Amino acid sequence: MNVATYPTRNLFRRRGRTILTLIAIALTVLIFNVLRTCDHGWQVGAEEAAKDRLATRHKVSITMQLPKRYIDDLRDPAKLPGIKAATWANWFGGKDPRERVPFFAAFAADHLSWFEVMDEMKVEPAALDAWKQTNNGAILGDVLAKTLGVKVGDDLTITSDIYPGDWKFKVVGIYMPLRKTADRNSMVFRWDYLNNKLHENPQSATPKDQIGWVMSRIDDPSKSAEISRSIDKMFDERDDQTVTMSERAFQLSFLGGASAIINAFKWVSLGILLIMLLILANTVAMSVRERTHEYGVLRAIGFSPRYVFNFIMGEAVLVALLGGLAGVLLTMVLINGVVGPFIEENMGAFFPYFRTPMHVFGLALIGAVVVGVISGVVPAIGASRRKVTDALRRVD
Amino acid sequence: MVPVRYNTRSLLVRKITTTLTAAGIALVVFVFAAAQMFGEGAKRAMLASGRADSVIILRKGSDAELSSGIGNDYKKLGDLPGVAQVAGVGAIGEIVIVITAELADGSGGISNVLVRGTPPEGLAFRPEVKIVSGRAPKPGTNEVIVGKAISGRFKGVGPGQSFELRRNRPLQVVGEFTAAGASYESEVWGDLDVIRKYLGRESVVSSVRVRLTDSSKFEAYRMAVEADKVFSVKAMRERDYYRKQSEGTQFLVYGFTGIAILFSLAAMLGAAITMNGAVANRTREIGTLRALGFSRGSILVSFVLEAMLLTLIGGTAGVVLVQILSLFSFRTMNFMTFSDVVITFQATPGIVIGALVFSAVMGLLGGLIPAIRASRVSPVEAMRG
DSSP states (O other): OOTTHHHHHHTTTTHHHHHHHHHHHHHHHHHHHHHHHHHHHHHHHHHHSOTTEEEEEESSOTTOOEETTHHHHHHOTTTSTTEEEEEEEEEOOEEOTTOSSSOBEEEEEOTTTHHHHSTTEEOOHHHHHHHHHOTTEEEEEHHHHHHHTOOTTOEEEEEESSSOSEEEEEEEEEEEESSTTSOOSEEEEEHHHHHHHHHHOTTOSSOSSEESEEEEEESOGGGHHHHHHHHHHHTTTSSSOEEEEEHHHHHHHHSTTHHHHHHHHHHHHHHHHHHHHHHHHHHHHHHHHHTHHHHHHHHHTTOOHHHHHHHHHHHHHHHHHHHHHHHHHHHHHIIIIIIHHHHHHHSTTTOSOOOOOHHHHHHHHHHHHHHHHHHHHHHHHHHHHSOHHHHHHOOO | OOOHHHHHHHHHHSHHHHHHHHHHHHHHHHHHHHHHHHHHHHHHHHHHHOOTTEEEEEETTOSSGGGOOEEGGGGGGGGOTTOOBOTTTOOEEEEEEEEEEEBTTSSOOEEEEEEEEEOTHHHHHOTTOEEEEEOOOOTTSSEEEEETTTTTTBTTOSTTOEEEEETTEEEEEEEEEEOTTOGGGGEEEEEHHHHHHHHTOTTEESEEEEEBSSGGGHHHHHHHHHHOTTOOEEEEEHHHHHHHHHHHHHHHHHHHHHHHHHHHHHHHHHHHHHHHHHHHHTHHHHHHHHHTTOOHHHHHHHHHHHHHHHHHHHHHHHHHHHGGGGGOEEEEEETTTTEEEEEEOOOOHHHHHHHHHHHHHHHHHHHHHHHHHHHTOOHHHHHHO
């Protein structure tokens, strides 16, 4: 028997209370992890996005387009050294007439260069060949293809929020993600198909030969800031100015307003730690109060105040740590096992990757231990400073 | 029945425990009520934007003004034969775009601001719009006014400032406006023709609005518009349109309410721990009460009541504290237009009552099992010690 035995055995004295406290701490850790995972999932794209890729869009608005000829300037090594390849796309905004999904990302892209630049998506060479042969060919992400219930060779009719009418496509391929943050819920079809359709309809309100954004691959990722600046400088004197940024910053420019919500999640996650603190502090305070007499006895038989202090602190931290570990286990099973994959499939646009990372687990455990220390320290000081005679007199 | 005074005094005796538990409940109620207040604010902004007797017309297939486009013959929508429209108002065609703007808080973050180009009649069409500083823009110029809710939140989008739509085509902010809390307060308004010219989109408008003599005439108007083969458009009541816009924001309310309910599970456990401790420490008291003739039922009621009293203290504190939020507004996003909307937290008596009921329910659920334990205490054994 050593001194650690006392706090350990104490856990079993009020079994009901200990179990309730452990459940409460595990639950708060789980909630903390969920909120932090939202934040992480939001930010992670930036870290995972290809470092050697830049997005160029209209400086003023995400809804305004650039003249198609800009791509020739971007591809010209004499004007812009350092760019290996460039491709472009236009937002189309897919809607399924049968409403199996409320909305999905569909865009028209240059079929000759798109997958060369967006190389985190794997497409079979046969599918790329078929794409070149098929004017209305489309390539879908594996998750979207499953949702829409289509396979290679099928016809697919969708509508758009921007372009009127029914749009008929032929599925020529399915792309597979090569990286965990790759979007598996998108559909790409040929830009020339869209552009020609717009030419066919003289009433169309949408101008022709316009491109939504440019994606470029650069030689040297360390020069990305410099190259971004030179791209924007090149178009600075033109009517339509550009802004060039990292790929994730580009994605976030559509969802800018949502960042305030994610920030709110961060604040709320501190709230749950506070609730954990209140619960544990209450448990410790109640236990210490009940045992005042006992601590008096310990002091009377020769244990120094420091022992009493350590007993109480040890017990508080032990409960916090055990509850924290249980919460971490619970998160691993629930978030990384069940909820994460579900969110990635259904809310891929917001959270391409939704798993609780190691550093959040670490943060949660540190949080739990800190909560344990804070909730233990006041009762521990109080109990260790109490006069032996006072403590012994207390019979609760 | 055991006097309630017994419970209030018991709570007062254990000051630390009572405070800690109530504080936990207060926090949960705070989050819960804040979510509802946010939802209420969003609902009010959207409802204030839509009038029952106004109709909004969009291109068929579009769900939002941003993605819609209607040709320049839209004026005909304002005088369809045999349809009850308010005379002299006509069709208000407007163009809507979003611009990228940098937050003025120095964080370097960017977001999207909605810019609306409206004809000179556009202001009169919405009498709730009031210029609160500066002046109204002169028609046919590049002057714009900015909604009070977003004024100064973005670089270049405040009184006296200017921002460019295209190179050397700046819009000059000359005033600020309010719109009775409508989501228009998160927009920038300028001249329809000038903005269309700057954008090179002279031949289209995003949306068209008309005013009916009576809201009951809507169906007749809708049928007349949609039967017209010249237009490929759809007509919606303006109110329905904005209700649909607010749905995207409502899911946030559900999200935060969900978080509050998760929080409440933890706080309920906290209340259960406290009440469990109270029962364990007061076994002798309970035995005495039983010996005095109080029934098992009255002991049960007494302890459930004590738990509810405990959580109501917390709930009241939470409800009082959350009122501070009425002074703040929260920047969020209209998911249909990608643009920012600023929502102010709005408290209603319903929200306050709901939050208090919520806290009482936490007490009921958290205190039930300890109370059952208390009611099972045998008087003889308890008094023997």
